[in-house]
Amino acid sequence: MRYLPLTPDERRSMLATIGARSIDDLFVDVPEAARLSAPVDLPRFMGEMQVERDLGRLAAKNMTASSVPFFVGAGAYKHHVPASVDHIIQRSEFLTSYTPYQPEIAQGTLQYLFEFQTQVAAITGMDVANASMYDGSTGTGEAVLMAMRVTKRNKAVVSGRLHPHYADVVHTVCGHAGAGMSIEIGGVHPSAPEDLSSRLDANTACVVVQNPDVFGNLADLRVLAEATHAAGALLIVVVTEAVSLGLVMSPGSMGADIVVAEGQSIGVGLQFGGPYVGLFATREKYMRQMPGRLCGRTVDGQGRPGFVLTLSTREQHIRREKATSNICTNSGLMCLAFTIHMTLLGEGGFKRLAQLNHEAACDLADALAELPGVEIPTRSYFNEFTLKLPKPAAGVVSALAKKGVLGGVPASRLYPGDASLENLLIVAATEVNTEECRASFVAALKEVLA
Amino acid sequence: MSMNNQGRPTNIVAGGTDAIVTYTGHRGLMQEEGLSFDRGRSGKWGVDLPEPKNKADRLGGVRRKGEIGLPELSEPEVVRHFVRLSQKNYSIDTGLFPLGSCTMKHNPRLNEKVARFPGFGDIHPLQPQETVQGAWALIDRLAHWLKTLTGMPAVALSPKAGAHGELCGLMAIKAAIEARGEIRRRILVPESAHGTNPATAALIGYTVDTVPATTRGRVDLAALKAKLGPDVAAVMVTNPNTCGLFEDEVLGIADAIHGAGGYFYCDGANYNAIVGRVRPGDLGVDAMHINLHKTFSTPHGGGGPGAGPVVFSEALAPYVPVPFVVAGADGFTNIEQEEDAPAGARPFGRMTAFHGQMGMFTRAMAYMMSHGSDGLRQVAEDAVLNANYILANLKDVMSAPFGDTGPCMHEALFDDEFLKGTGVTTLDFAKALIDEGYHPMTVYFPLVVHGAMLVEPTETESKETLDRFIHAMRSLAAEAKAGNTQGTNRFGGAPYLSPRSRLDETAAARKPVLKWTPPAPKQAAE
Amino acid sequence: MTTYFTDQHEWIKVEGGIATVGITAHAAEQLGDVVFVELPAIGKALTKSGEAAVVESVKAASDVYAPVSGEVTEANDTIVGEPAKVNEDPEGAGWFFKLKLTNESELSGLMDKAAYDAFVASGG
Incomplete structure (x- = not known):
């Protein structure tokens, strides 16, 4: 077997050194009834070529984003990832290293984490960022728990236009997290203003809003931030499309206390939902209440600059049941992908990428609005908006797929059972959509609706 | 003869290098590398993007103003920056990485290749289900392998790492206890446990009760039994344990906790020791997470990502969270909503936005099939x-x-x-x-x-x-x-x-510097 | 003025109904370099053995418990800004907070210096 270096002779000589007659002697502590005498009922070993061929057949059954006109978003976005990103993250020293617990021989990882934290703080407009969460959705759950710790209150007011899967994650974690925690979710409408301020009370720990929201609406959050702060609560702003931060006012500048974002759009790729990278940033005064690892700058014994994991007393390996979170493994390598892509973009490239995304969405919206019976309730948006179709969107999306177009996410897939949302289709456009892709989509939709 | 007059000395001169101070700060192959942020804005980019049209925007008045503060570098500079950083890291590809409880094994490159097949890497979690039947098939196959290897009837694949798997397991236990109309508040955790065990239990409101170890480095079964009662929800035992020993009284532990109406959670961080030789299902385990980034060779990537699928016993199987894949006559269906769950299933909720770490599933599958x-x-x-x-x-x-x-x-x-x-x-x-x-x-x-x-x-x-x-x-x-x-x-x-030599962790913690800040502007000379 | 000690390694000095509380030299040494201290708010009512403050080094974190019940009258902000003071002078300038005692009889359950030293020597 190609991954196992021991030869049968070596195994025998090693057993002799140990003083064991056979390998079974090393498993004597296993209760006899639980010792398997033969391999379990699964296929035997395969060579590299066979595995590649077999899994290649499964992969070939899937319709890939790059092969068709593609407009699916709702929390994960198709962007171009520069070739150097994927090359660098496959360098052995990054790919096959561990959490930087021995900083003297992990400065590479630590320095990019420091750069990552700086980038995340900069684009979100916050003071400090951590070294990542699993993804945007779990980061949102952590943010709500953190707000409850900071305020010592236990109600979360959640926008009805927070991605429903994110809301489900918050609901699941808080629903289990302890007595008295409650979640109030606002009503769902694709575009009408949402009144969250009226739900604020003396027990409200936080208000959670997504911007742009799951239907694509962009909002000015400053008034909500003021009302939230006046009630002694924290404003948590969730961003599922990190590219928007290149063109939209930062959540920090609008008054956010905690910002959680899905970083998948920058450097990571679609990957069918994971691994992604959760960005998590907050105000300096809440630094010690943050979940996850933090990298800090310091000096070594000779006074040279260097980096270490710091403020670790918040974490599970030291604080155990009093830790701010149970997270250990995070999204290290995806942070690296994010950091490389962001460094390639730089200030100018990041802003232009965002501008191109917005323009792609505006052009697509203009073309789709011409179709008979199609309305666009979303007024202000970044690169994603909602279409109101003359018939249920789920069937339309399937019909489009048969024509080789992946045309968005039906709202009913996220909000099942809500008849008022049945005809809504959430559509995203990015820099990868050419004029030709957009025209194919418009033509295919026209045929499907006819 | 024709003479080459460019001959040069080839004899070796003995001598150390310690005393050499270099002008650059570099030491041969070891390059010093500053922060990308020290470079500032230069106007050069590492990407080429078309000119925008800059028509009127539809941002509703929330357009960003001013500088973000990101540096600008060309592609060769970016590549060199990160390659130099990489050279400051130790890795499993460099040499032995004997980090106990972390299972730093070889990461086959076939895994990387397979995960990058466009059919796995370039598909969207919310594209129509009929367009990703190959992805559901892979997920279903991984589930089959994990269930067969562990001898457990069900698996939740969505947890994103070991600690997330622990959370999933304990939530299922909580749901099962609530379904019986009971409330139990305590979880027993041996003192040798990973920090994530007590942290996870506390996160969802349990009181952690520590069980001592015996002089043989195992859970003290008598002490454990003495702590059992009607308010104990579960015991969390790592097996093999963190002392590197098999809990030889594991069946006694399972019987005791089951006898008290609680569940047996097994931390599967050390599953590599028994994979293929012992099935946790034969040990009375009710739930166990499997770190795909340990036992099944997906790379640790400097701290992540991982993947933490959880296998469940018959008693906990109904509570597997959404989403999960079910096989039908005309292909696979992904159950994404609790109300769509098949008869008998009572999903306790959702762990993450999408289906879990697909990129780790493909890698782990390639590894398992290889072996x-x-x-x-x-x-x-x-x-x-x-x-x-x-x-x-x-x-x-x-x-x-x-x-x-x-x-x-x-x-x-x-x-x-x-x-x-x-x-x-x-x-x-x-x-x-x-x-x-x-x-x-x-x-x-x-x-x-x-x-x-x-x-x-x-x-x-x-x-x-x-x-x-x-x-x-x-x-x-x-x-x-x-x-x-x-x-x-x-x-x-x-x-x-x-x-670097030993780093000053005390200074780092006393005055935390967690990001780069621009140097203060120089005072004009008086 | 007598100094008392607890089995959780706090010391307490009482003068005119006001007690000063800190962590013992032994505790400071065990923790290592202190990097962070969190002190109770002035006016907070503490109960004997309840959590009163937090002290952290790079790799350890501990709660500091109230040796006796009382109301916090003062907190030592110096050690918040300069946590190193806790290591330099744990039983002097590195004090944590002052309490107005509400139940002086609770003092009788605490150790004196000799008893505490013996307790530490026995591995406590």
């Missing part, structure tokens, strides 16, 4: 053999607190008894190992022994590598006991030969 059922069994055997070989070769010069109680499993535990009176600490010993070209073992964990050193070689190390490591460890132990033979502070000052 097959026979190869995976050999994995456990070689992992255990390698650890016992290290234990047998070191226990006379180091101190192995449980070295005489029988074989270890996949990792060998030492304490600092052998360093007593030498002035050398466990930390010093570990740092000296860096100078010898190794990543140190896990130190100061588990907490149940003093100055712990936990060595996990894994099955992907050759005998030759182990022999060299054993030689290094024996030499260091001898030197520590002899004291200062090289006339330097060999241990206390270590490491000397790494890109």
